[in-house]
Amino acid sequence: MNIEKATVLQARGLVKRYGHVTALDGADFDLYPGEILAVIGDNGAGKSSLIKALSGALVPDRGTVKLDNETVNFKSPMDARNAGIETVYQNLAVAPSLDIADNLYLGREQLRPGILGTVFRMLDKKAMHDNARQKLSELGLLTIQNINQAVETLSGGQRQGVAVARSAAFAKHVVIMDEPTAALGVKESRRVLNLIKDVRDRGLSVVLISHNMPHVFEVADRIHIHRLGKRHAVIRPDTHTMSEAVAIMTGALDPHEHAAGAFAA
């Protein structure tokens, strides 16, 4: 792989300390256009701190984050969102009593044109519903018949679908997904994995955080292995096996002793 290729999202030397605990210890990160990059690591390896730093939920003590080669300083998740990075959180961040369209547009509602919007702040419900319907059908989620249905009446997989649709609909560059299949059954996981591939095929880059090795090896183009607060190695599903990935992740295997090597250490 060509390391010189332009990155969509890049981080260098991220450091984050909480008192005596070092969560990020000079972590690097590279995400290329149109790829699914899985991030794996043991509990406490600092992968969620890394993801939070990239999605604006955490401000690193040191280090730089570059989006399209421009240095960015995210102070809040809204900053990251405005820059085109959408995150699907593990708890989905949906409002259960609001309907699907409301949830898709939560926090970025569309107002009616003209005086109704500027003075009376009236929502353009029709446009939001029509767009929501279109986004869901693009993502093959139209099994959800009624866009006015409250999210709490949906199954776990469908809620995940709504959360993924929300991020895919608004992301301009990157979709970050934190354990999107953790709470799902086998069939529902399958649906979400296909959805992740769809998102990539639409030209977006995807960061997938998962503990589920079969899922990671199925959809990821590259796998970023996080260990002890930094990027330990980057491997590919076609050069390494799952057990090798786990061995590298836990420190049982030195990535450089592997025949295929590793792309970064």
Added chain:
Amino acid sequence: MANSSTLKTTETADHELVAASASGEVASFEAEKLSLVEKGHRFFHANPTAAPAIVLLLAVIVFSLIIGDRFLTPFNMSLILQQVTIIGILGIAQTLIILTAGIDLSVGAIMVLTSVVMGKMAIDIGLPPEISLLIGIATGALAGYINGLLVTLFRLPPFIVTLGTWNIFFALNLWYSKSETIRSQAIEQTAPLLHWTGRTIELFGAKLTYGSLLMLALFALIWYALNWTAWGKHVYATGDDPGAASLAGIRTNRILMSVYIVAGAICAIAAWALIGRIGSVSPQAGMTANLDSITAVVIGGCSLFGGRGSIFGTLIGALVVGVFRNGLALAGVDVLWQEFTVGLLIIVAVGMDQWIRRV
């Protein structure tokens, strides 16, 4: 990716392969047969105001049958509307707070305090009544701001905050008014605007007060704000799940703050309606108003856990209480049974909410 399949198959668990061949649909909606109870549940879940509306309708029918002509007259109906005006307006403020999963025990105290402020400004200080009214509304908003600040900045539970400010606002009210009532004649002479809410217009034998019309207008305004603006969606989302709402980019503390301020200002409008209704400004008025407003909201189908309920439910809830009190009184039933009935209604309403909230 294509030539990686050999490695992957060996690693992929069997159950995954089975799943891959299974249908891709996650959970399409089967047209399953629903029992009557399940159908009812879905209906009430989708229409939170349906249950109180049915209770209101049944109550009106039953009282009409028992009492006869005296109950279902335009005059009596407008009387009920007059009787629920103050609780209805406070109920609007209470609904906003309860939608955010809070509760406001201080609404009654804010109302009395602001009524005293309005009266003092107009009568004792001699400011124009319009200005006095605005100062009263600003005082209400300030009281709400204090509640909101304690809830958001100091992260105290709304129940405790407003239990405290209830006492504080009430004490301030007694101090500022020196426990003295401002007489009705004085208000009528110098600040008739404060009595405007008590004036009536006749319509087909109904005597509607401007206070009642003001209440209906406020309901319409807040209904619009809750259902047709982003602010309203954010109020619901914040009450539903504040963590999720803030991850979705909503500044939940700002929403809470705005809700408490608006609620405080609405309490001041209730104070205006209070002056119109009793004529004088009394620091002892409206003692039970805070609990009555919670009653109206709860009977109206608003969930005390936040994020669920409609503003018109509260209007219906207030009317249910009004119809029961009026009907029982006309039927010659002792006042204590009115209280008893209202108590029953509250428990039934909360029981309904628990059942309806289950998905």
